[in-house]
Amino acid sequence: MGKDTLTIIDNRTGKSYEAPITDGTIRAMDLRQIKVNPDDFGIMSYDPGFKNTASTRSKITFIDGEKGILRYRGYPIEEIAENATYLEAAYLVMYGELPTREQYEQWVYDITHHTLVHENLRTFLDGFRYDAHPMGIFISSVAAMSTFYPEAKNIFDQESVELQTKRLIAKVPTIAAFAYRHSQGLRYSYPDNDLSYVGNFLNMMFKMTELKYKPNPVIERALEILWILHIDHEQNCSTTTMRAIGSAHADPYVAVAGAAAALSGPLHGGANERVLRMLKRIGSVENIPDYLKLVESGQERLMGFGHRVYKNYDPRARIIKNFAHEVFKVTGKNPLLDIAIELEQRALNEEYFIKRKLYPNVDFYSGIIYQAIGIPTSMFTVMFAIPRTVGWLAQWREMLQDPEQKIARPRQIYDGYSERHFVPMDQR
Numbered sequence: 322m323g324k325d326t327l328t329i330i331d332n333r334t335g336k337s338y339e340a341p342i343t344d345g346t347i348r349a350m351d352l353r354q355i356k357v358n359p360d361d362f363g364i365m366s367y368d369p370g371f372k373n374t375a376s377t378r379s380k381i382t383f384i385d386g387e388k389g390i391l392r393y394r395g396y397p398i399e400e401i402a403e404n405a406t407y408l409e410a411a412y413l414v415m416y417g418e419l420p421t422r423e424q425y426e427q428w429v430y431d432i433t434h435h436t437l438v439h440e441n442l443r444t445f446l447d448g449f450r451y452d453a454h455p456m457g458i459f460i461s462s463v464a465a466m467s468t469f470y471p472e473a474k475n476i477f478d479q480e481s482v483e484l485q486t487k488r489l490i491a492k493v494p495t496i497a498a499f500a501y502r503h504s505q506g507l508r509y510s511y512p513d514n515d516l517s518y519v520g521n522f523l524n525m526m527f528k529m530t531e532l533k534y535k536p537n538p539v540i541e542r543a544l545e546i547l548w549i550l551h552i553d554h555e556q557n558c559s560t561t562t563m564r565a566i567g568s569a570h571a572d573p574y575v576a577v578a579g580a581a582a583a584l585s586g587p588l589h590g591g592a593n594e595r596v597l598r599m600l601k602r603i604g605s606v607e608n609i610p611d612y613l614k615l616v617e618s619g620q621e622r623l624m625g626f627g628h629r630v631y632k633n634y635d636p637r638a639r640i641i642k643n644f645a646h647e648v649f650k651v652t653g654k655n656p657l658l659d660i661a662i663e664l665e666q667r668a669l670n671e672e673y674f675i676k677r678k679l680y681p682n683v684d685f686y687s688g689i690i691y692q693a694i695g696i697p698t699s700m701f702t703v704m705f706a707i708p709r710t711v712g713w714l715a716q717w718r719e720m721l722q723d724p725e726q727k728i729a730r731p732r733q734i735y736d737g738y739s740e741r742h743f744v745p746m747d748q749r
């Protein structure tokens with residue numbers, strides 16, 4: 322094997338250049354030495370959607386898209402989902418190691434005791450229309466929290482970073498549940514510190530007139546696994562947004578709100594909501610061939626399918642599909658599951674999907690379970706944002722500690738007008 326360098330010959334000048342290869346990459350800045358004359362800006366790379374650009378180094382999540390591998394801090398997602406609690410997985414992603422019993426108990430105590438939101442935030446929530454989309458409520462309420470904790474702007478004060486981290490992890494389920502209760506015209510159900518993080522969310526969502534809400538253990542565990550699967554996924558669109566906002570040294574509340582805004586897009590976290598609407602629209606197994614024809618002709622997208630990185634089965638989708646049956650033993654089977662399973666089978670045998678390596682992603686089956694446990698479709702992306710808040714914060718903290726990171730400010734290829742001069746209006 323030769324040297325770890327790239328030799329580039331610029332055929333415009335006949336000059337050759339050497340660029341070191343490190344971890345399978347070259348530094349884009351090494352291209353700038355390639356010029357046709359001293360005044361030349363030099364070569365840039367052009368990469369719409371960053372399909373082939375590494376924006377950072379990270380130790381948090383590893384994905385092998387070809388093999389369908391996902392690991393949090395080196396641990397296979399399958400082992401974490403099977404053995405860890407949600408807050409245990411969250412601790413691992415945040416701090417890089419599985420917690421000792423003492424660390425875990427302190428972590429759970431700290432988060433449990435930050436679940437309340439300021440009563441003024443409750444008033445803010447009351448101001449939304451009854452039919453406001455819960456994701457819009459979530460995004461704005463998380464951003465509003467930056468006004469309650471101005472000390473969060475001290476992003477290099479580690480004590481403040483720890484406090485804001487715990488506050489955000491603790492409060493996002495409360496905000497999410499309050500948004501749901503608001504949309505249902507129900508009084509807010511406040512946190513119950515006797516319950517687990519996930520059990521408490523179900524309490525804040527579904528407690529009615531009973532004195533003490535008792536979560537169904539099967540549903541509690543199913544939701545815990547779903548949330549573990551959604552914690553982090555390396556440099557996806559919303560995490561990139563979190564890092565970009567954080568790179569300007571904005572506080573973590575507005576950065577999480579911005580990341581959640583990116584997640585709300587139907588091509589990203591908003592897909593789980595669109596999958597349910599798609600399955601309802603297909604309506605029956607008999608209608609699948611016609612719908613696939615619309616997809617293959619480019620008139621429709623098969624929501625919940627395809628992925629920028631996975632060119633194999635998303636391991637998260639496989640886990641979700643496998644435990645769906647456990648949930649339906651308690652909730653009753655969701656008829657949409659049969660359509661989803663048949664749709665997957667048909668699609669995976671169609672040339673259009675095989676050629677493009679399109680497989681089910683995390684959003685394909687998650688919504689079917691959320692619906693079965695009583696979560697309305699409009700809440701599905703909020704259900705994604707709650708656990709992903711942990712990943713966004715872990716990535717944000719890693720970025721702030723990375724000496725190579727600077728404010729995110731890409732370049733462009735300008736192909737607009739060259740210089741021209743102002744024309745008075747009556748001469749246009």
Ligand code: SDX
Nearest residue numbers: 554557588589590592622623624625626627628629677682
């Ligand atoms: C998430 O990045 C992450 O890690 C995200 C995520 C996370 O945990 O953070 O995993 C969560 O966002 C999962 C993805 C949820 N989105 C959807 O399910 C929406 C449907 N999927 C797509 O729109 C699409 O697959 C993307 C957005 C997920 C990926 O898009 P890419 O990588 O930019 O690929 P592309 O749009 O260039 O598609 C390549 C080809 C195109 O066909 P051609 O132009 O080559 O003919 O595949 C086609 C696309 O039209 N294609 C689809 C398709 N996805 C891609 N055709 C039909 N249905 C689809 N779902």
